[in-house]
Every structure is written in structure tokens, then in C-alpha cells.
Amino acid sequence: xxxxxxxxxxxxxxxxxxxxxxxxxxxxxxxxxxxxxxxxxxxxxxxxxxxxxxxxxxxxxxxxxxxxxxxxxxxxxxxxxxxxxxxxxxxxxxxxxxxxxxxxxxxxxxxxxxxxxxxxxxxxxxxxxxxxxxxxxxxxxxxxxxxxxxxxxxxxxxxxxxxxxxxxxxxxxxxxxxxxxxxxxxxxxxxxxxxxxxxxxxxxxxxxxxxxxxxxxxxxxxxxxxxxxxxxxxxxxxxxxxxxxxxxxxxxxxxxxxxxxxxxxxxxxxxxxxxxxxxxxxxxxxxxxxxxxxxxxxxxxxxxxxxxxxxxxxxxxxxxxxxxxxxxxxxxxxxxxxxxxxxxxxxxxxxxxxxxxxxxxxxxxxxxxxxxxxxxxxxxxxxxxxxxxxxxxxxxxxxxxxxxxxxxxxxxxxxxxxxxxxxx
Ligand code: AMP
Ligand code: GLY
Numbered sequence: 001x002x003x004x005x006x007x008x009x010x011x012x013x014x015x016x017x018x019x020x021x022x023x024x025x026x027x028x029x030x031x032x033x034x035x036x037x038x039x040x041x042x043x044x045x046x047x048x049x050x051x052x053x054x055x056x057x058x059x060x061x062x063x064x065x066x067x068x069x070x071x072x073x074x075x076x077x078x079x080x081x082x083x084x085x086x087x088x089x090x091x092x093x094x095x096x097x098x099x100x101x102x103x104x105x106x107x108x109x110x111x112x113x114x115x116x117x118x119x120x121x122x123x124x125x126x127x128x129x130x131x132x133x134x135x136x137x138x139x140x141x142x143x144x145x146x147x148x149x150x151x152x153x154x155x156x157x158x159x160x161x162x163x164x165x166x167x168x169x170x171x172x173x174x175x176x177x178x179x180x181x182x183x184x185x186x187x188x189x190x191x192x193x194x195x196x197x198x199x200x201x202x203x204x205x206x207x208x209x210x211x212x213x214x215x216x217x218x219x220x221x222x223x224x225x226x227x228x229x230x231x232x233x234x235x236x237x238x239x240x241x242x243x244x245x246x247x248x249x250x251x252x253x254x255x256x257x258x259x260x261x262x263x264x265x266x267x268x269x270x271x272x273x274x275x276x277x278x279x280x281x282x283x284x285x286x287x288x289x290x291x292x293x294x295x296x297x298x299x300x301x302x303x304x305x306x307x308x309x310x311x312x313x314x315x316x317x318x319x320x321x322x323x324x325x326x327x328x329x330x331x332x333x334x335x336x337x338x339x340x341x342x343x344x345x346x347x348x349x350x351x352x353x354x355x356x357x358x359x360x361x362x363x364x365x366x367x368x369x370x371x372x373x374x375x376x377x378x379x380x381x382x383x384x385x386x387x388x389x390x391x392x393x394x395x396x397x398x399x400x401x402x403x404x405x406x407x408x409x410x411x412x413x414x415x416x417x418x419x420x421x422x423x424x
Pocket of ligand 2: 212290291
């Protein structure tokens with residue numbers, strides 16, 4: 001079979017490595033892929049949002065199955081376009097990807113179908129929004145409606161921060177059209193859990209739970225990032241919590257999307273907060289999380305391609321989706337200065353010796369081949385992942401490998417999994 005994976009980060013590398021385990025897979029094209037993915041797939045220099053070029057390529061190559069991994073092409077309708085020309089494609093159509101593409105849509109959906117989430121107000125007028133945040137209870141959270149590279153959520157502890165947040169999004173158009181509308185919501189507290197689910201629109205199969213570490217520095221200090229590391233499973237996500245989430249959040253969401261004539265097929269990511277009043281939805285993503293995928297897929301025992309095909313064909317209920325009992329940890333190695341500006345082009349060292357250590361997988365996020373050498377080419381560069389019988393074992397292995405890999409200016413967090421270990 002000839003496969004195509006749209007995207008080029010650590011998440012896509014994890015998906016590609018897992019898809020390759022199926023012996024029927026002969027070729028995988030990555031659009032655009034990256035320097036490290038090139039060792040596992042054929043990279044094609046087509047950007048993930050260049051829908052015309054993606055569709056043309058898929059047609060010319062007679063692709064048997066496509067996976068669209070990032071949010072932007074999904075929201076733009078990449079899966080719709082591939083299905084139209086008869087290419088089976090994993091991921092939601094645009095009318096379902098809106099669950100991530102518009103926070104106003106997702107909040108209104110949750111309200112309509114009584115799915116627990118933070119109380120909120122929607123504004124499309126800056127003056128009204130400003131008047132509201134001048135009076136509202138603090139802290140509060142201001143969210144741009146549309147996609148904003150993961151930066152559209154502002155937690156405001158003071159009145160000034162709240163006013164600045166509204167000003168920068170609605171008056172200064174910091175996130176362009178994504179900020180034409182905003183959601184202002186109640187600040188929630190509690191442990192956060194990520195749960196990715198396979199779904200064919202009717203049935204749903206949750207994957208092993210995980211915990212992201214969004215801040216750049218140890219002790220949850222520093223700026224928010226795309227994620228500096230993950231562990232799975234998440235110890236706060238007990239069987240009881242899982243049962244509550246299935247009944248009050250997961251199934252109601254799938255049914256709500258069906259009722260709205262927007263069946264969701266693909267990977268639906270639930271960003272949850274376990275509040276004192278029970279689990280609530282912080283956000284939906286219409287795709288696999290990054291770097292959650294890097295700890296979830298190594299624990300998947302079932303064949304990924306078979307499960308993805310079942311999501312597209314509507315046969316998920318009859319398909320085995322099983323995870324191992326072990327644990328996984330992923331530590332991100334980032335470029336010095338990330339998530340702000342950083343220098344690119346430094347040669348990576350330590351990969352040959354340690355990339356292949358038993359139970360360790362190095363996923364490439366922002367790497368590039370330059371004169372035959374791998375160099376850093378993004379903020380998050382590598383995701384060093386290890387599996388083990390338990391979290392301690394997985395973390396020890398991942399960190400042993402991380403210590404020996406690096407490049408000029410590289411850094412990583414030293415406390416990935418510390419909170420999870422303390423909770424165990
Ligand atoms: P997001 O970009 O939607 O993933 O949000 C980024 C982070 O902001 C989340 O992971 C939470 O830690 C935090 N967050 C978002 N909404 C809320 C909320 N209503 N209350 C508290 N924290 C929030
Ligand atoms: N790790 C969070 C996300 O993928 O949005």
C-alpha cells in the first residue's frame with residue numbers, strides 16, 4: 001500500500017513509525033516531513049496547507065490511504081478534498097474540524113448539549129467585551145475564536161491583563177481574523193488530562209490518557225509552549241474518572257456532532273480539567289495532540305492503519321483498539337530561546353549512538369538535513385520517548401538518552417513526569 005501523511009512534526013513522525021509496523025505498507029510519503037522523518041518516509045516538499053498541491057500529488061501517486069494530521073489543513077477541508085477524488089483519508093471533514101477551528105462553535109455546542117465546560121460569554125464587539133471584563137470576576141480567561149498557533153488563550157489574573165488581552169486580540173488584531181470573536185470564560189482549577197479518542201462518528205475508542213507540560217521551564221515556570229514533554233498514562237485519570245468522562249463528555253460530544261449533521265471521524269482530542277465539580281472540557285482539538293501522540297502511539301498494541309481505516313469506514317465498533325499496560329514518557333529537546341526567537345542550523349550530536357537504545361525512540365519535530373547532517377530547524381526539535389513497565393522506568397530511560405543528545409543552545413525540562421510520579 002502507498003500511504004501519505006500530511007504534516008511534518010514529532011506527531012507525524014510518531015504516526016509514520018507506527019503505520020510502518022503494518023507489513024502491507026510499502027511506501028509512506030510525508031508532506032512535507034522533516035530531516036528525521038526522511039529516514040522513515042519519502043519527504044515531499046509540499047506544505048501542509050497547500051491543499052491543491054496535496055490533492056494533485058495524491059491523485060498522481062494513486063495514494064491508497066491518507067492521514068491528515070495538523071489542524072490547519074483539517075479546518076481548511078483537506079479530508080473533504082481527498083474523499084471527493086476517492087482517496088480514503090483519516091481526519092474530520094471541515095464541518096466537524098470546526099470543533100477546534102472555532103471556540104465559539106465548540107462552547108455553544110457544549111452549552112446546547114449540556115456538556116460540562118467553563119461558564120462563558122461570547123463577544124464580537126470590542127467595546128462590549130471591554131465593558132464586560134472591567135466588571136467580571138478574576139481570574140478570567142480570554143480566548144480568540146479561531147486557530148492561533150496554540151497562542152490564542154490568555155489567562156488574566158489582573159484587570160489590566162484582561163483589558164490588554166481584549167485590546168490585543170480585538171483592536172490590535174494580534175491573531176488576525178481568528179480574533180474577530182472572542183470567548184471570555186471562567187477560570188477553572190484542577191489537574192489537566194489529555195484524552196485522544198478514535199471515532200468513526202458513531203463509536204468511540206479512547207486511547208491511553210496523557211499529561212502535557214506546557215510551560216518552557218522546570219517547575220511550570222516560563223512561557224507557554226506547544227508542549228515540552230508528556231507522560232502516559234495520566235495518574236489522575238482513574239477508572240472512575242474515565243467512566244464519568246465517557247458518559248458526560250465523550251459520548252455526548254459524538255452524539256451532539258451527529259445531531260448537528262457534522263459527524264466527527266478521526267482523532268478527537270479532549271483537553272480536560274478535573275475540577276472539584278467534576279471533569280470539564282477545556283478544549284477540543286480535531287487531531288492528535290503534539291507531543292501527546294509521541295507517548296500514546298508507542299503504547300498502542302493494535303495495528304494503527306487498521307484502526308484508522310475503521311474510523312474512515314465506520315467499522316470502529318468491530319475493531320480491536322488495545323493499549324499495553326506499561327507507561328511512556330517523552331522529553332522535548334528545544335532550541336535555546338524557544339518559545340521566543342532562536343537560532344537554527346546547529347548540528348545535532350548524539351543521535352547515532354542513542355537514538356536506537358532499547359525502548360527509546362527519538363521522534364524528530366524540527367530537524368532538517370543540511371549537507372548530509374541533521375540540524376535544528378524549529379523550536380521543538382526532538383521528542384525523546386521511552387516506554388517501560390512503569391512511569392519511573394520510562395522516565396529513567398528517556399532522560400538517560402536525553403543527556404547524551406543535543407546541539408548548541410539546546411535545552412529540555414528536567415521535571416517531566418514529576419507531578420505524575422508524585423500523584424501515583
Ligand atoms: P489551549 O490553548 O486551549 O490548550 O489552552 C492553553 C491552556 O490554558 C490550557 O492547557 C489550560 O492550562 C489553560 N486554560 C484554558 N482554559 C482555561 C480555563 N477556563 N481555566 C483555567 N485554565 C485554562
Ligand atoms: N499538546 C497540545 C496540543 O497538541 O494542542
